[in-house]
Amino acid sequence: MKSSNTFLRYVSRGLVYLLAILMALWVLLPIYLIGVAAFSEQLAVYKYPRPFFPSPFSTETMVFFLKSTGVAASVRSSVVVALITLSLSTLIGAPAGYAIARFVFRGRETFRLLVVSTRAFPIVILSIPLAVSFIEWGMYDSVYSLALMHTALALPFTILITSSVFASVPRDLEEAAMTLGCSQLQAFVRVSLPLALPGLAAATLFTFVLSWNEVFAAVILTVRNRTLPALVLTVLDVSPLPYRFAGGFFMLAPSLIFMLFIRKYLFNLWGKVTK
Amino acid sequence: MAEIRLDNIRKTFGKIVATRDVSLTVHDTEFMVLLGPSGCGKTTLLRGIAGLEQIDSGRVFIGDKDVTDLPSRKRRIAMVFQSYAVFPHLTVYENIAFGLRMQRLPDSEVKKRVHSSAELLQITDLLDRFPAKVSGGQRQRVAVARAIAVQAEVLLMDEPLSNLDALLRLEMRAELKRLLKDVKSTVVYVTHDQVEALSLGDRIAVMKDGEILQCDTPLQVYDNPASEFIGGFIGNPPMNFLEVQLSDNAVMAGGASFTPPPAVRAALGNGARVALGIRAENIVAESVRTDGALSGAVLVVEPLGSHNLLTVQVGGERVKVNAHADSRFEPGQRIWLKFAPEKIRWMNRDTGRAIS
Numbered sequence: 306m307k308s309s310n311t312f313l314r315y316v317s318r319g320l321v322y323l324l325a326i327l328m329a330l331w332v333l334l335p336i337y338l339i340g341v342a343a344f345s346e347q348l349a350v351y352k353y354p355r356p357f358f359p360s361p362f363s364t365e366t367m368v369f370f371l372k373s374t375g376v377a378a379s380v381r382s383s384v385v386v387a388l389i390t391l392s393l394s395t396l397i398g399a400p401a402g403y404a405i406a407r408f409v410f411r412g413r414e415t416f417r418l419l420v421v422s423t424r425a426f427p428i429v430i431l432s433i434p435l436a437v438s439f440i441e442w443g444m445y446d447s448v449y450s451l452a453l454m455h456t457a458l459a460l461p462f463t464i465l466i467t468s469s470v471f472a473s474v475p476r477d478l479e480e481a482a483m484t485l486g487c488s489q490l491q492a493f494v495r496v497s498l499p500l501a502l503p504g505l506a507a508a509t510l511f512t513f514v515l516s517w518n519e520v521f522a523a524v525i526l527t528v529r530n531r532t533l534p535a536l537v538l539t540v541l542d543v544s545p546l547p548y549r550f551a552g553g554f555f556m557l558a559p560s561l562i563f564m565l566f567i568r569k570y571l572f573n574l575w576g577k578v579t580k
Numbered sequence: 581m582a583e584i585r586l587d588n589i590r591k592t593f594g595k596i597v598a599t600r601d602v603s604l605t606v607h608d609t610e611f612m613v614l615l616g617p618s619g620c621g622k623t624t625l626l627r628g629i630a631g632l633e634q635i636d637s638g639r640v641f642i643g644d645k646d647v648t649d650l651p652s653r654k655r656r657i658a659m660v661f662q663s664y665a666v667f668p669h670l671t672v673y674e675n676i677a678f679g680l681r682m683q684r685l686p687d688s689e690v691k692k693r694v695h696s697s698a699e700l701l702q703i704t705d706l707l708d709r710f711p712a713k714v715s716g717g718q719r720q721r722v723a724v725a726r727a728i729a730v731q732a733e734v735l736l737m738d739e740p741l742s743n744l745d746a747l748l749r750l751e752m753r754a755e756l757k758r759l760l761k762d763v764k765s766t767v768v769y770v771t772h773d774q775v776e777a778l779s780l781g782d783r784i785a786v787m788k789d790g791e792i793l794q795c796d797t798p799l800q801v802y803d804n805p806a807s808e809f810i811g812g813f814i815g816n817p818p819m820n821f822l823e824v825q826l827s828d829n830a831v832m833a834g835g836a837s838f839t840p841p842p843a844v845r846a847a848l849g850n851g852a853r854v855a856l857g858i859r860a861e862n863i864v865a866e867s868v869r870t871d872g873a874l875s876g877a878v879l880v881v882e883p884l885g886s887h888n889l890l891t892v893q894v895g896g897e898r899v900k901v902n903a904h905a906d907s908r909f910e911p912g913q914r915i916w917l918k919f920a921p922e923k924i925r926w927m928n929r930d931t932g933r934a935i936s
Contacts, residue, residue, distance in 0.1 A: 475665070483631075499669045500669055
């Protein structure tokens with residue numbers, strides 16, 4: 306009886322691991338193959354079967370991609386747009402999230418719903434009127450207006466993530482700080498903010514990645530000042546295969562690196578908050 | 581000097597009245613316990629003193645100063661929370677130092693005070709750790725040390741022991757008592773645990789439904805409860821209450837007659853329902869009939885070590901009796917109960933209040 310229980314437990318654990326491995330492979334294998342192609346010689350891309358290691362290792366493909374016309378400028382645009390988006394949406398979204406988490410005010414639930422419902426409007430439908438308005442206001446084809454657009458897209462997420470982050474910091478802690486000599490603002494800065502920081506960092510990185518990867522609004526709203534995804538998308542079908550692999554790798558690299566960084570930070574401090 | 585004076589404190593949450601114009605004076609360095617069942621308004625009252633709850637009406641005075649409109653940080657109070665509210669991102673040292681740093685004390689003074697509070701609570705060896713790395717009981721100590729370190733004139737405690745396990749709670753209770761005698765702050769302590777209240781308080785304010793029903797020394801509250809509710813809420817087992825009938829010059833309860841004070845006779849004469857109250861330890865159980873004793877049948881015998889707790893059926897009512905540990909009563913046995921006359925309390929059942 307006992308041994309059959311242990312056996313079942315091993316089997317079910319094994320199945321869970323198997324499933325996890327399959328899911329990981331599903332995501333990681335294509336990424337890996339893209340990476341291999343990006344760091345092989347250009348001609349290696351056409352080899353079949355696909356080599357599993359870049360042999361010989363070469364930065365030729367990446368250099369080719371980065372030196373292609375417009376890539377450097379569009380990377381710069383992408384970074385600028387992403388940074389502005391990140392700053393704006395954190396500046397606007399974090400206080401809104403804090404308000405939802407901490408204060409009971411008239412219409413709080415409605416506000417929360419409203420925030421989510423903005424995501425119900427497909428960007429496809431909004432894009433044409435937006436483009437027209439931007440042209441009328443003389444804001445068309447600018448990284449700043451695209452950043453505004455991305456901020457609008459990111460805000461609902463920022464607000465909801467930060468509100469749940471702040472909600473996870475017990476109110477008691479702020480109150481304790483207030484009885485120990487803090488004003489409401491000092492209590493926030495000295496207690497809530499440090500505890501919310503990992504969550505806020507996650508929200509900002511999420512925003513960064515969202516903006517970095519966003520392609521539709523970027524294509525619609527810019528012509529000469531293309532962001533990287535917009536540029537890659539418009540030239541994709543006329544580009545050689547190595548260009549596509551290198552471009553793909555270059556675009557997903559930041560997300561990967563950020564996730565890696567944030568992961569440790571997240572686990573460390575979230576454990577403390579929830580304990 | 582930090583006398584706390586509450587003047588008609590009213591606080592409502594929507595339609596719920598948390599405190600109904602409560603007035604209370606806590607003397608300088610007094611240990612006042614706010615005791616009551618959950619939802620009676622005791623925590624709201626405490627938070628009102630702390631300045632964490634905006635009260636609807638009334639005034640709060642701390643040491644002759646009207647602090648009603650002052651924020652917490654200007655009230656010169658310290659508070660221990662039920663959840664401890666220890667800051668998880670700061671070490672134990674920095675937790676205790678938090679209030680001192682807010683006062684911008686020099687580092688040497690901060691260090692001195694942190695160490696002396698930590699010593700008082702015997703957590704000196706934990707100072708470098710983060711709260712996640714210490715046990716619940718230790719976190720509790722950190723919270724108390726943090727509150728004591730600021731040397732506030734008023735120390736507020738919101739059910740500080742309720743999250744500890746039973747053994748630790750007993751230990752911490754005794755330790756708090758020892759500690760707070762030295763600290764010389766005015767203490768307001770909220771609890772729903774009547775044993776805690778009796779053991780710690782200089783005075784106990786018993787609350788129910790947003791009102792203070794009685795405010796007196798533990799002994800008085802225990803011995804002379806102002807109402808049937810208090811007699812039942814405080815003490816274990818609760819006070820026994822037997823309904824009585826008027827009969828000539830005496831009153832009858834459970835088949836025995838008692839001579840009531842004039843006020844009781846008057847109340848009964850006016851048609852009020854009256855109950856006789858007596859605590860389990862003030863009843864002597866005998867297996868033979870004695871004069872003026874009530875007869876009853878033993879229902880349950882619970883040996884508790886120090887004594888045996890009997891549940892006795894007397895007429896239509898049940899009476900809890902403390903019998904000697906060596907007594908040999910059996911369920912079903914017929915016994916006689918003798919009440920200590922000076923310990924009998926009289927309650928008006930219609931108002932629920934004591935008749936004096």
